[in-house]
Amino acid sequence: MTDQRDDDAETAKAAPEFADRLSRAQARQRAKEAKPRSADGKAMGIGMRLSLELVVATTIGALFGYAFDWVLGTGPWLLIVGVPFGAAAGIRNMLRAMEEIDGANTPGNDEEDGTA
Amino acid sequence: MAGSPxxxxKLSNKLELSVAGFDASITNSALWMIGVVAVTSVGLMWAMRRADMVPGRSQSMAELLYEFVANMVKDNIGAGGRPFFPFIFSLFMFILIANLAGMVPYGFTVTSHLAVxxxxxxxxxxxxxxxxxxxxxLHxxxxxxxxxxxxxxxxLIVVIEVISFFSRPVTLGVRLFANMTAGHILMKVFAGFIISMAAAGSFVAFLSWLPFVANVAVTALELLVAAVQAYVFALLTCVYLNDAVNLEH
Known part of the structure; x- marks a missing residue:
């Protein structure tokens, strides 16, 4: 390690513009590492997950309504009631999923979530 | 070779088998599942063949996987989650290895089937x-x-919560299936572009490296998705089990 340092120092002395280039390259590398490449993929994943929650819950609500209609013979009415209930459940699931994602991104608020 | 993406x-029977009148043929999917279980168990046992105090490379990999899942169970379920650790570890390992096996050329992605x-x-x-x-x-x-x-x-709330509860298994199953299927179709479509653009000749053939570059990027993304989806599946299993183990009210 110390050899490496000495080498760097010597090179810097020998070629002053090299140290300059090195520090600029390091700054560029640091800037690249600050924003991970997977950030876009992650955002897409969150979007997919939230939209899926909404679609599935609405479908389940509609299916429940349809099934009860079929059993009770109550025409289309329970289907009509089931869809908004399903959509409400979907929004509730989305909010819950968002809470989970937020909780995972900010460590240290586990206790808060536990008692809520 | 071109074919549809x-x-x-497609499933194909590798071994015709009938148990009590039911079709229990070994399909390529079943074969890959057996392979995944074999690779996972043999791999982990091989990694731990000599449990050293100071772990080697393979042993630390196995221990990292163990600790990763153990921490997930502890953080999400707490002490009451200990009995479920073997189940969640097996589940995580199976899905992870099955997803990654699908990335092997000529491989079959078991988790791209909704039935699974x-x-x-x-x-x-x-x-x-x-x-x-x-x-x-009844509480x-x-x-x-x-x-x-x-x-x-x-x-109103009770109805909404019941629908929300019943939508859980559907989102859980569909998410994994949709992610794996979509990714693999995307890869196959881009791969098809490379061939058909190269075959088109003239100026178009000159550009056939574009879908190739895209496919390299998609392959990297798919490796990420394979790991993330295994993690999400195991994590949500923990979250749902937590509701059952620690009923909070």
Missing amino acids: LDQF TMTFAIFIFLLVIAVGFARHG FFSLFLPPGTPVFLMP
């Missing part, structure tokens, strides 16, 4: 209900009524 998901992912999801759903009733009896129904609900909202 959906050909990769929904079987897992429905099993987990039934497990949550069984554990909930075993631990809390488990209070899951459908968040504390502090105004009396006049109760009938």
Whole structure:
């Protein structure tokens, strides 16, 4: 390690513009590492997950309504009631999923979530 | 070789088998599942063949996987989650290795079939209900009524919570299936572009490196998705089991 340092120092002395280039390259590398490449993929994943929650819950609500209609013979009415209930459940699931994602991104608020 | 991008998901019987009148043939999917279980168990046993105090490379990999899942169970379920650790570890390892096996050329992605992912999801759903009733009896129904609900909202909230509860296994199964299927179709479509653009000749052939570059990027993304989806599946299993184990109200 110390050899490496000495080498760097010597090179810097020998070629002053090299140290300059090195520090600029390091700054560029640091800037690249600050924003991970997977950030876009992650955002897409969150979007997919939230939209899926909404679609599935609405479908389940509609299916429940349809099934009860079929059993009770109550025409289309329970289907009509089931869809908004399903959509409400979907929004509730989305909010819950968002809470989970937020909780995972900010460590240290586990206790808060536990008692809520 | 060209074929449709959906050909990769076709099932074919490798061994005709009939048990008590039911078709129990070994398909390519079943073969890959057996392979995944074999690779996972043999791989982990090989990694731990000599449990050293100071772990080697393979041993630290196995221990990292163990600790990763152990921490997930501890953070999400707490002390009551210990009995479920073997189940969640097996589940995580199976899905992870199955997803990665699908990335091997000529491989078959077991988790790209809704029948497989929904079987897992429905099993987990039934497990949550069984554990909930075993631990809390009829009090488990209070899951459908968040504390502090105004009396006049109760009938609405209960219906919404029930629908929300029943949508869990569907989202769990569909998410894994959709991610794996979509990614593999995308890869196959880009691969098809490379061939057909190169075959088109003239100026178009000159540009056939574009879908190739895209496919390299998609392959990297798919490796990420394979790992993330295994993690999400195991994590949500923990979250759902937590509701059953630690009923909070």
